[in-house]
Amino acid sequence: MKLAKHHIELLLLFALLLIGMSMYLIPVNDMPFGDVDAATHFGIGDYAGTTNMPVETLPPYLDRAKGHVNNHKIWYPPQYHHNIALLQIISGERIIGPYLLIAFEGMLIGTAVFLLIRHLFGMWAGFLAGILSLFSMRDINVYLWSQWPQQISYFYLPVILYTAYRYLTSAFEGKPKLVYLYLTALLCVFQYFQHPQGLLHSAAALGIFSLVMIIKERKMPFDWIHIAVAGVIFLVLFLPTLKYTGELSEQQAGIKLGLSNVGGFFSWFIPQDNFHGTPETYFSFKDMYGYWLIPFILLGVVFLFMKRDTKHLLMLSWMLSLYILFHLKLFGILDYRTHRMLAAESHLFYPLIVLGIMFLITFISSLVSAERRVVTGIIILLFAGMFWVWNAQPALARLQSANDPLSRVNPAEYDAMNYLQMNIPEDAVYLSAGTAVYPVKKWMYILAQRSAAYDSNLIGTEHEFANLSSYVVVDYSQLVMLGRQDVAQQLIGWEQQTLQNDTLLYNQENIRVYKLER
Amino acid sequence: MTRCSIIKRIYGCTNLKDKKLSWALIGIIGLFFLLKFHLTGLRTVLGFSIFYIVPFYYMLPMLEKIERIIISVFLGLGVIPTFAFYAGAYIGLWQALVVCFVILAIAAYFVHISYQSSHKKEKTS
Numbered sequence: 001m002k003l004a005k006h007h008i009e010l011l012l013l014f015a016l017l018l019i020g021m022s023m024y025l026i027p028v029n030d031m032p033f034g035d036v037d038a039a040t041h042f043g044i045g046d047y048a049g050t051t052n053m054p055v056e057t058l059p060p061y062l063d064r065a066k067g068h069v070n071n072h073k074i075w076y077p078p079q080y081h082h083n084i085a086l087l088q089i090i091s092g093e094r095i096i097g098p099y100l101l102i103a104f105e106g107m108l109i110g111t112a113v114f115l116l117i118r119h120l121f122g123m124w125a126g127f128l129a130g131i132l133s134l135f136s137m138r139d140i141n142v143y144l145w146s147q148w149p150q151q152i153s154y155f156y157l158p159v160i161l162y163t164a165y166r167y168l169t170s171a172f173e174g175k176p177k178l179v180y181l182y183l184t185a186l187l188c189v190f191q192y193f194q195h196p197q198g199l200l201h202s203a204a205a206l207g208i209f210s211l212v213m214i215i216k217e218r219k220m221p222f223d224w225i226h227i228a229v230a231g232v233i234f235l236v237l238f239l240p241t242l243k244y245t246g247e248l249s250e251q252q253a254g255i256k257l258g259l260s261n262v263g264g265f266f267s268w269f270i271p272q273d274n275f276h277g278t279p280e281t282y283f284s285f286k287d288m289y290g291y292w293l294i295p296f297i298l299l300g301v302v303f304l305f306m307k308r309d310t311k312h313l314l315m316l317s318w319m320l321s322l323y324i325l326f327h328l329k330l331f332g333i334l335d336y337r338t339h340r341m342l343a344a345e346s347h348l349f350y351p352l353i354v355l356g357i358m359f360l361i362t363f364i365s366s367l368v369s370a371e372r373r374v375v376t377g378i379i380i381l382l383f384a385g386m387f388w389v390w391n392a393q394p395a396l397a398r399l400q401s402a403n404d405p406l407s408r409v410n411p412a413e414y415d416a417m418n419y420l421q422m423n424i425p426e427d428a429v430y431l432s433a434g435t436a437v438y439p440v441k442k443w444m445y446i447l448a449q450r451s452a453a454y455d456s457n458l459i460g461t462e463h464e465f466a467n468l469s470s471y472v473v474v475d476y477s478q479l480v481m482l483g484r485q486d487v488a489q490q491l492i493g494w495e496q497q498t499l500q501n502d503t504l505l506y507n508q509e510n511i512r513v514y515k516l517e518r
Numbered sequence: 519m520t521r522c523s524i525i526k527r528i529y530g531c532t533n534l535k536d537k538k539l540s541w542a543l544i545g546i547i548g549l550f551f552l553l554k555f556h557l558t559g560l561r562t563v564l565g566f567s568i569f570y571i572v573p574f575y576y577m578l579p580m581l582e583k584i585e586r587i588i589i590s591v592f593l594g595l596g597v598i599p600t601f602a603f604y605a606g607a608y609i610g611l612w613q614a615l616v617v618c619f620v621i622l623a624i625a626a627y628f629v630h631i632s633y634q635s636s637h638k639k640e641k642t643s
Binding site (some may be wrong): 012049053068085087089093101114187193 | 536561569578581583585589599601610
């Protein structure tokens with residue numbers, strides 16, 4: 001039985017989904033994971049989901065913790081966090097439902113790249129680019145560090161490039177397919193809804209590609225009425241959400257026009273003086289890809305410059321847009337956000353690697369007398385073997401590393417936080433004592449939906465909210481897991497001395513909650 | 519129009535072989551989530567597909583299958599929370615989700631019908 005092409009494509013998409021899900025679900029279980037902003041992103045959606053009401057003004061415990069940033073309002077358009085809330089409602093479960101969405105969104109780059117590259121260079125090239133993208137170490141890191149809204153926003157870009165390409169090529173042929181134009185407008189605004197930064201990338205890539213095409217074809221194929229309709233669709237949806245990002249965008253753009261470090265134009269990405277809390281490995285090509293992939297990327301670029309057809313120009317425009325965005329800081333624009341833009345790089349690099357492989361196959365086939373199919377098989381097998389050892393295995397190990405139980409809230413802590421959520425006043429503040437791992441402290445107050453006084457010390461008495469505390473959570477569960485009997489003894493001493501006159505409300509699984517009587 | 523013909527119209531957008539393959543793949547995905555996350559997993563994947571993907575899939579009959587599936591996901595992630603956010607302030611989030619689904623399903627039905635009839639006209643002319 002011979003399968004039709006569209007059946008094979010459907011099977012390839014299914015394979016991508018299944019491989020992606022198998023990978024990105026590795027860290028998902030019934031306790032939440034994620035460092036840095038994970039707790040906050042989850043927390044906004046969680047509050048909306050548990051109250052069944054949209055969140056426009058931050059819940060009091062988050063507003064207090066964030067220092068009343070953005071005039072008490074959420075600081076992104078609301079869509080990303082409300083998807084988390086809706087998945088909580090759909091799944092009927094607080095943690096797993098939202099995390100299945102987060103994992104699904106995390107692997108969407110594979111399908112987005114597949115859609116674009118399949119149309120430009122064929123389904124097998126699309127499939128290979130999709131698979132390689134799933135193993136992108138930088139995306140896996142971003143997923144585990146939980147810059148989820150920015151990540152999904154970037155994942156819209158290949159899809160936007162696809163719809164825009166379909167519209168533009170049809171318009172230049174004199175038969176404009178308007179559905180693609182309107183889809184482009186809608187997808188751009190939905191990209192902005194997830195996180196504003198992605199739209200900057202789309203605007204740059206689409207602007208450059210349109211310009212290149214107009215110069216190449218020496219005509220303006222657009223019907224301005226259609227463009228105006230698309231613009232109106234975009235603006236009607238876009239403008240009402242500006243109020244959530246306006247104030248912060250101004251602060252973060254930090255525009256100080258001027259030209260500095262001209263030598264920086266000769267690097268793809270300018271070495272950072274300030275990592276903004278991001279590990280140094282994130283900026284290292286060796287750690288994110290491995291030097292062995294450089295020749296393939298370069299071959300891919302050479303291939304594009306040699307061909308210079310419409311589809312090749314699209315890829316080159318995408319590359320140029322990234323270069324410009326990476327170098328905006330040299331003009332004093334968006335210095336603070338440049339390191340975040342690097343997260344969009346691999347979405348271009350993996351397709352370039354595939355083009356490099358295609359180029360290599362063509363080149364070697366022209367040199368040797370063997371059949372092209374044999375050459376293709378040998379090169380793909382060799383590449384797959386090396387990619388498995390040097391890229392895929394470390395990527396899987398990185399995903400596995402998120403399963404360290406000490407990096408997460410444990411079931412005892414989860415139960416105690418549920419108790420706080422149900423039993424103490426909404427504006428109450430609790431003092432955190434005994435919880436050893438810093439990110440877990442953040443997760444605990446988010447799950448309790450109450451403010452907490454906590455810092456890097458074992459007991460948060462030096463935190464600015466400590467004096468506001470009317471409850472104390474004494475948590476021995478992590479110290480037991482760590483085997484730190486000595487620290488636990490000190491904490492017992494502190495508890496007996498400090499809390500002897502206070503009321504014990506909760507005492508289960510090595511966690512006690514007191515109400516302070518003063 | 520009888521109920522049977524409405525179902526046929528909606529369901530008849532793909533040919534039989536496609537349908538068998540699609541159902542088999544959907545079944546495998548459902549089973550995957552059932553085994554890994556039990557009923558919560560199955561409920562989530564089914565709910566997400568029904569609320570976030572299916573209405574847009576049927577709203578884009580002019581696109582080819584792979585495009586429809588992938589673009590529907592990206593549209594769903596933008597449209598559903600937008601509607602839920604604005605309508606949810608008045609009626610609550612889950613109620614807004616249901617209302618949104620009903621509106622989109624009706625819209626998808628009419629888009630589909632008008633596309634099919636215009637397609638037929640093109641063929642006959």
